[in-house]
Amino acid sequence: MMPPKPTPRPEKVSLWRYLKLFREDILSAQPAKLYRAWMAEFRTSFFRSYMINDPTLINLVLKERPDDFPKSDRIGAGLRPLLGESVFLTNGETWKRQRRIIDPSFEGGRLRETFPAMWVAGEAAVVRMHGLADGQPHDIEPETSHAAADVIFRTLFSIPIEDAVATRVFDKFRSYQRTQPILNLAAFIPGPTWMPRFFKSETKQTAKAIRSLIAGLTEKRLKAIEAGDAPDDLATKIMTTADPFTGETFTVAEMVDQVAIFFLAGHETSASALAWTLYLLALNPEWQDAVAQEAETLTQNFSSVSKLRKTRDVFREALRLYPPVPMMVRETTCPENFRDRDVTKGAQVVLSPWHLHRHERLWENPDGFDPDRWGTDAGKASARDAYMPFSSGPRVCTGAGFAMIEGVLLLAMIVKEFRFDIVDGKQPEPVAHLTVRAKDGMWLRFVPRDK
Numbered sequence: 121m122m123p124p125k126p127t128p129r130p131e132k133v134s135l136w137r138y139l140k141l142f143r144e145d146i147l148s149a150q151p152a153k154l155y156r157a158w159m160a161e162f163r164t165s166f167f168r169s170y171m172i173n174d175p176t177l178i179n180l181v182l183k184e185r186p187d188d189f190p191k192s193d194r195i196g197a198g199l200r201p202l203l204g205e206s207v208f209l210t211n212g213e214t215w216k217r218q219r220r221i222i223d224p225s226f227e228g229g230r231l232r233e234t235f236p237a238m239w240v241a242g243e244a245a246v247v248r249m250h251g252l253a254d255g256q257p258h259d260i261e262p263e264t265s266h267a268a269a270d271v272i273f274r275t276l277f278s279i280p281i282e283d284a285v286a287t288r289v290f291d292k293f294r295s296y297q298r299t300q301p302i303l304n305l306a307a308f309i310p311g312p313t314w315m316p317r318f319f320k321s322e323t324k325q326t327a328k329a330i331r332s333l334i335a336g337l338t339e340k341r342l343k344a345i346e347a348g349d350a351p352d353d354l355a356t357k358i359m360t361t362a363d364p365f366t367g368e369t370f371t372v373a374e375m376v377d378q379v380a381i382f383f384l385a386g387h388e389t390s391a392s393a394l395a396w397t398l399y400l401l402a403l404n405p406e407w408q409d410a411v412a413q414e415a416e417t418l419t420q421n422f423s424s425v426s427k428l429r430k431t432r433d434v435f436r437e438a439l440r441l442y443p444p445v446p447m448m449v450r451e452t453t454c455p456e457n458f459r460d461r462d463v464t465k466g467a468q469v470v471l472s473p474w475h476l477h478r479h480e481r482l483w484e485n486p487d488g489f490d491p492d493r494w495g496t497d498a499g500k501a502s503a504r505d506a507y508m509p510f511s512s513g514p515r516v517c518t519g520a521g522f523a524m525i526e527g528v529l530l531l532a533m534i535v536k537e538f539r540f541d542i543v544d545g546k547q548p549e550p551v552a553h554l555t556v557r558a559k560d561g562m563w564l565r566f567v568p569r570d571k
C-alpha cells in the first residue's frame with residue numbers, strides 16, 4: 121500500500137477558493153502540477169509569490185546569497201508573542217550573532233554529551249507505552265510528543281517532563297498551538313498593509329505564561345552558573361558561550377527567546393517525524409522487523425547509534441515522505457530574475473521540502489516508501505539535489521545533528537520493544553499544522569514484541 125498523500129486541488133480554482141483551501145490546509149490546497157514544476161508563480165494585484173523546486177534556484181536562495189533572501193516578517197507575525205527575538209525569526213547581524221553563540225553547543229562532540237539524557241528519555245517513553253500496548257487502537261501522536269518534549273527538557277535543563285515546570289510549559293504549548301497555527305495564511309501571502317493581524321487575547325496570554333515559566337528556569341540557571349554548581353547541559357553550554365567577535369554572552373531575556381524556540385522547534389518536529397516513521401513501519405512489517413533486529417545491537421554507548429544503518433535509512437525516508445516542516449518562506453530584497461522571469465523586490469519565495477521530496481523529475485518512485493534508495497547511486501544523487509528536511513546553507517536547522525541521533529535512537533528503542541500494526545479504516549491524512557501531522561491522529565495498534 122502506498123503511504124498516504126493529500127489529494128491535490130483541481131488545477132483551476134478562483135482566488136477566493138484557493139485562499140479558503142489554503143486556510144484549511146496548505147498541502148491539499150496546492151495543484152498536482154507542483155510535483156512536476158520547476159517553479160510556480162502566484163500573483164495577484166497585491167502580492168506575488170514563487171514556489172521554487174529548481175535545485176539551482178534553491179541553492180541560490182539558501183546557500184549562495186542567503187543574506188539577500190531573509191525570512192519574511194510575516195512568518196514572524198504569528199510567532200512573535202511567543203518567540204520574541206529568537207534565532208528562528210531574526211535576520212542580518214542579530215541572527216549571525218545568535219548563531220555564533222548557539223552553534224557550538226550543537227556540534228558533534230557536544231552531542232555525545234547529550235546522549236545519556238536522550239537514552240533515559242527513551243527508556244521512560246518505553247515504560248509509558250507499555251501501558252498502552254494492549255493491541256487496541258491508540259493515537260500515538262501524544263506519545264511521540266511526550267517523548268520528544270522529555271528529550272528537550274532533559275538535554276536542555278536536566279529536568280524530566282514530569283517536573284512541575286516542564287509539565288506546565290508542555291501543556292501551555294499545546295494550547296498555544298490550538299489558538300495560533302504557525303503556518304497561517306498571513307505568513308505566506310502578505311495582504312495589503314491595512315489588513316489587521318489580530319492575536320487572540322488568549323494566544324497572547326498563553327505566550328506570556330510560557331515565557332514567564334521559561335524565564336524562571338533561565339534565571340535559576342544563571343544563578344547556578346554564578347554559584348558554580350550548574351549541570352553541564354545544553355542550557356549551561358549556551359549561556360556560558362561567548363560570541364567570539366564581541367565576547368558577550370546571552371542576557372537572560374535573549375536566552376528566554378532561544379529556549380522558547382528550542383522547545384518549540386525541537387519537540388514538535390521530532391514528534392511528527394517519529395509518529396510518521398512508526399506508521400510507515402506498521403505499513404511495512406519487513407522493515408519493522410529489520411529495525412527491531414538491528415536494535416538488538418544498540419547499547420548505551422553513543423557510537424552504537426551510528427551503526428544502526430537500516431534504522432537511519434528508514435528515518436531518512438520518513439523525513440523525505442513527511443518532512444515535518446513542509447514549507448519555508450523567504451523574501452526578495454532586490455529585483456531578481458528566476459528562470460527568465462522578473463521577480464520584484466518584496467516577493468515571497470516559497471521553498472517546499474514537501475514538493476521537492478516527492479518531485480517526479482527528481483526522484484524515482486517519489487511517493488513510495490523505499491529506505492533502500494539511500495544506499496543506491498540514484499538515491500544519493502536525488503538526495504544531493506532534492507532533500508532538505510532540515511533546510512540547508514547557513515540557516516540550516518541548528519538541531520539537525522541532534523534530531524538525527526534522537527530520532528534513530530528513540531525509534532530503535534521503541535521498535536525493539538513493540539510490534540506495530542495499522543488500524544483498518546484509520547489511514548492518517550497528512551495536513552500541515554505547525555508541522556505535518558495526521559488530521560485525525562495517528563492510530564496504531566501495538567503489543568510487546570515478546571508476545
Ligand code: HEM
Binds near residue numbers: 209386517519
Ligand atoms: C526531525 C526534527 C527536525 C526537523 C525536521 C527540523 C527542521 C527545521 C527546518 C526545516 C528549519 C528551517 C526553517 C526555516 O528556515 O524557515 C529549522 C530551523 C531550526 N531548528 Fe529544526 N528541525 C528539527 C529538530 C530540531 C531540534 C531538535 C532543534 C533544537 C534542539 C531545532 C532547532 C531549530 C532552530 C533553533 C532553528 C532556527 C535556525 C535559524 O533560523 O537559524 N530543530 N528546523
